[in-house]
Amino acid sequence: MNVKVFLTIVMIVALPLDAKPQGFAGMGADADGYALPDPTTRFTFPEDHGPHPSFRIEWWYVTAVLTGDNGELYGAQWTLFRNGIRPSGEASDQIWLGHAAVSTPQGHFHDERIARGGIGQANVTAAPFHAFIDEWEMTGPDPNNVMITAQGSDFAYELTLDASQPFVLQGANGYSQKSASGMASYYFSQPFYRASGTITLPTGPVKVTGQAWMDREWSSQPLSATQTGWDWFSLHLDGGEKFMGFRLRDTAQDDYVVGTWISADGLPDALEPGELTLEPTDLARIAGRDIPIGWKVELEERGLNVNVTAVYPESWMPTIVPYWEGPVTVEGTHSGVGYLEMTGYE
């Protein structure tokens, strides 16, 4: 899932004025004035590829695990967040946030962009599909055929993503529950992208190919007040299956651990709480915090028992709201690659 980063809010709206616990990045906040996800709603495309400003937060989130023509493993992240500052739905009441990064086994490069809505600096349109902030773009006739570009002062990339399967609905037909008490978001994904393109680093440009995954999610109040962060996995298994799992850490009750098993032909199986186990096996001291960079992932129903290991342990995003995001390798009953995101570690 990408409960990902909702950094948005935090980064901007949040913390200092209100001592009341509001979960990570303010996402445990009340929905005051914003719409709430409804389990009976069904997506309509292409409209739902575009923004939903009646909801507080929303993202377009792409992660790619790539191999260079030099044999090296690369990870690339392209993220656009929308955050409403008022529930008017007006373009001028939106703040947009872009995060981009490239990880290699030796390093991590990243940049962050912020823009207000309504002045042409950042926006998303559904058809033809076009998402952008500054010069960073995700553009294509439709989300299954896009080009993504992003850059910073020390990196740049340009990737073409193609998928033939339809988008995969997460949770119950796209209604993704985030806590036992009912917090939820709308959530669908495209885990079947084939990716190719060029990554430019200080050492020079490299041609790359690989797989990519896009998450689309929007909500107004996705976390409960006692949920402090999450650990989120998106894995491309060598058999063609895709796996998504997340653990929402809770200070008041058991962690909420669910996910989705997606067969190679794109059929999702939403996992109930209790089915999936996510356990840290290895901690590293990164940016003054203890961050799990090795995990054991177990899903007995599918005979999955793997160790997930960070490719570059210091894939730290020192953005306004900092978090860990980077490519991982999978070994055990299954092998493969994927992306890991960890938030809320203090």
Added chain:
Amino acid sequence: MVLSVTSVNKSFGDVAIIKGVSLTLSPGEVLALTGESGSGKSTLLHMIAGLEPIDTGEISIDGNSLSDLSESENAALRREKIGIVFQQFNLIPSLTVAQNLTFQARLAGKKVDIAPLAASLGLADQLSKYPEQLSGGQQQRVAIGRAVAASPKLILADEPTGNLDEQTGDQVFDLLLSSARNEGAALLIVTHSDRLAARADRRKHLSRGQFQ
């Protein structure tokens, strides 16, 4: 009488310095006042000069009773009728020898013929110097010259040779005596030297504020 002192008393606080002293001085007369250190001889001279007020009794100079005079009248009497020579610091440092010599006389409105005066004092070639450029003996000569130049009725000298060596002191003393006699002024000398006192017309010895 140029000077008459009648039953004068003077105390500083509780200490009686002068106890009922009387004395007279005729024109041209030279009186030596001797006494131990602290006997009150300098205080008596200061009172006669009008520099120090008396407690009781009377001092009159040329018929003027000092107690009847205001400070400025007192000052006028001093510049017109009295010549004073102190042991030291007699001279005005900012004035030349010539100016010092004539200072008092001119204050009193008298004309002075400086050349013969300077010659008689042995200061003829010192006239344009300043006091600090003179020796102690020369300074005292200037003081004596200044005192006699104003043609006073009474010359008061307080240990005029006290700071000088014996030879210089004798010369200065001679000069003082001869100058006073030339001017016909009465001279009252306070000294602790019996040798010098012996050369006066009269001598009086003061002991613990009283004449003996």
Added chain:
Amino acid sequence: MTRTVLLTLLSHWKRRPFQLLTLILGLALATALWSGVQAINTEARKSYDDAANVLGREPFLVSKTGALISNEAFAQLRRNGWLVSPVVDGWLPASDGRVRVLGIDPLTITPSNPAGAAVAEFEISDFLGREGLVLAAPATALRLGNLGMRVRSVEGVAAGMAIMDIEAAQALTNTDGISRLTVLSDQPLVQSALVEVAPDLILEEPDAAADLARLTDSFHLNLTAFGLLSFVVGLFIVNGAVGLAFEQRRSVFRTLRAIGVTTGNLVALLVAELVMFALIAGGLGIGMGYLVAASLLPDVAATLRGLYGATVEGTLTLTPSWWLSGLAIAILGTALAAATSLYQVARLTPLATAQPRAWAMASSRTMRLQLLIAGLALFVATSAGVLGSNLLSGFTLLGGLLIAAALTLPTALVILLKLGQSISSSGPLAQWFWADTRQQIPGLSLALMALLLALSANIGVSTMVGSFRLTFTGWLDQRLASEVYIGAEDEADVEALIAFVTPRVDAVLPIWHTDKDLLGAPGEIYGVVDHETYRENWPLIDAVPNVWDLIRQNEGVLINEQLARRESLKPGDQLPMPGGWNATITGIYSDYGNPLGQAILPLDTLTSRYLDVDRTDFGLRLNPAELPNLRQALTEEFGLPPENIVDQASLKSFSLQIFERTFAVSAALNVLTLSVAAVAILTSLLTLAAMRLPQLAPVWALGISRQTLGMIELARAVVLALLTFILAIPVGLLLAWVLLTVINVEAFGWQLPMTVFPLDWLWLLGLSLVAAGLAGLWPAGRLATRPPADLIKVFAHER
């Protein structure tokens, strides 16, 4: 032993509390004025820095024509890989003057910009948008009452500045665009060329901070010079007090040396004693300096705002470095003032004579030395004047002249006293008076030098200010020729306003302008039409013969004196204009009180070359009797707010008011310096009084009453002050000349004719005589009532 010796040394002060007071007071006064001025300067510089930090130290993009940058151009640049952040720069009316509006975009602003930090204290959603928060320093926030509840007061925002969202700034200043785009230091790998994305924009390097600092440099140098002058004058007091205290303790020093205290020990202990006093006095002085600074700051702020548009406000911040530098200057001052005395103690032998130094002896040798140094100072001064051509060399010239004048003073006074003697009565008392006064000079010379410095600075500054005022008033009469000046509410009303007033007045003279850089420094470009008003009144200093005909033909450019001097331009030269074209200079005009370079173009040239011209202001010529009717028509029929109509008289009085406030600080410092000099005289006379008994006692013994002596002593103080004043006049006039022809030209870029104001001198003469009289009264009174016994002691005691 050290303790015993120190206590012995200190016992002196217990017996002479007044001397101690003098020492402490002198040092405290010196420290106070110096550190007060420093506090003001520091505060002002901090304000400039604050402003400069917020305005940005990065390069920025501006429109080539000076027009506003469109919001679309901003997005377009960002979309093409240019990390730029928009700034809307403007002004907002506020109580007590205007406030600078700084519209920013907190989402794209340079992370290190302090404005971003100020915004971070608030909910971003409350800050963004047309109705967003307005952040200002507490003092500035109070002035923005007209904005109501939106204003938040934030410590650390630059004074006189209101930070808000770009959209709010655009709404409040009624603009529809961006003033400039700051270019962030970190740019992405790939970006389009500027000419492809935004051909109308050019990249410029930041210089706003330097501009303000440079403009106000002269003002601060001025203050510093005054502070230094007061400091030096204060040191004269200290020198007197230390000298006397050492003199009176010579016998103690001798005894201490005789019983086995080494010279080193003695000097070390005396230094310790002085350091202790310096610290006490320095502390006091810093406290007083704070008061001085706090009371002068409002005037300084008004001056800076009026003259330079630089804003300084708020309370003084007292930094540890300020405290420390105050104490350091106190110690340094004490060291300077006590150096000679300490040197003499170091050379003292146990058998040295107990005689006090002869006053007269030292004088002639000292005077020769003083004259030598004076000659040297004069040489340095004239060299700086001839060779140098910046403000610093101007002040070196000034300082050298003052030092030379001060050192020449004793000799000059002696000559004047001899002159006085030769023309006065030849009576013995008169003779003594002159001779003794002359002999007093070495002892009083430092105090008299202090007086000379204070008086000549006073004459110099008041002559400069007076000349300036006279020239300025005359110039205002020329420059403000229109009977009334009006301003349209906004550009949209301009046409209607012209149509409305044209039939009602003799002439409508547009005063349109745009703010542009001229030859790399901030400047203004105005547009005028050819009209008799200008032909008859415009204060041209130099011009080609047919200058106004050329204006009529849309040719040529007039520039102000400061621009001409700064860039060495003369009629006939080419002036490179912003936007990349050249204009021929046809005339140069005086433009007093304006720190900026200014150019005047024919109106049509201005409007065709530049798009962002402010077209709202006009001067109107009419029969003054018609003014009330016109005013009524404009307010009632046309609906122009009354504050947009300013008649000539009000404008003149407003300009003069700014002028007066500008020099209020100089006047205040002038008076303070003079007071310090008066204290210096008083302390010198009092300290001398004790030493003068041996000089006065013989005169008294020879028949001059104490009262008469007291009167003579008083007269002596007054005569010395009078003579010093007489000498101060030529020095002051020389000073004024330097200020007008060197300092003003360097600092402001204009030269002024000098006018003298002898009536002002009379006032100053009275003041200095009263000061000297008061200073002399006390010692004279003490002498008149001195017990005769004290005087007799001179003759009776072994000394």
